[in-house]
Amino acid sequence: MQAAANLDNRLTQDTLRLKVCGMRQAENIEAILALKPDYLGFIFYPKSSRFVGEELPAEILNQIPTSTQKVGVFVNEPVANILEKVRKYKLDAVQLHGEESPAMCQELKAASLIVLKAFSVDDAFDFNTLKPYEGTCHYYLFDTKGKEYGGNGVRFNWEILKNYSGETPFFMSGGIDLEHAAQIKALELPLLKGIDINSRFELSPALKDSNKVASFFRQIREPETTT
Template structure:
């Protein structure tokens, strides 16, 4: 029977050779961080230009409380197709960016008492949500939140699961039955240093996740 295949997003890529190695795996999304306080800040944007992206792999720009004009300029310069907003961006800002033709992914840090109702105003201007763990940094903290909290999410916007995900979590991810779970975001647990991914371990995760149907009723 047909089933849903979760999308794979690998975030925080920084080095040309490493990007090229990753692209062989044909991830669905590759993320580049444009936040200068992050250790994964892309200081060499030409790395994006020099890598060959196959059809089906989308370039994601990650921004934190950046101005719309700067996001649009970076998207034009580097051919970004998706913008991931990881700060305190408003629903209106999300809609403004989406109206330009970009896909918008709004990230939220989910703690034990997180109220998903606050996402209601964002549902109009966002194509995806990304649920990450609470931590000292806007992202890349390498920690998980309690995935049982996902049962409290009841909107129709599909979401990516992020935060401390490692190879050992594959079976637990497969057991999640939430109908809006769309993709998995991989980052710090697959690194040998910030921005440098162990592609062999990414391959191990991808092959394990895609090894069998997650739920036969999904497609």
């Protein structure tokens, strides 16, 4: 797939990649696409308030340019079901937000998909638990540990990421809001490659505030000034 072919180029760019997750309304997606996100996330987990529904309309898919990667978000879904959605909707990447095994990550990676494996983080998180996943996925996604599989709107203590000594680059998620843009840019985390935003940028579940997203994107992408 073209997505996997372009992966190395994305990893070598200094600018943080920006992912907007939990999209499903055509007009809202059109407004977000105007901001040129690197990734759009579509949630295929029926228990989520941002579930895309039983069918993702063609009017949504047809407006997404190749420069924006389509990410399917799954929770403990069988590989066969994931691959069926990948083929049906021409997904570029999969985000695994449950208790998926390293073998499952590897199988999906072997299918030429970009694979993001999410982990729920709190102050007691043991980064040693990630060792079996090294080499099986392209990115980790560190999200806040909560009652739900993502979308809890709560931020974890980013200082804990200084304890991460693995080799897999990662995205950061969980309660990220507009006010955090400057703090994110100041983080000294070489393997931090992307930011995943969701509930804190919503007017209602799955409906993003495009003006707020635009402001966040502008601040993150603004070059650092030197004096």
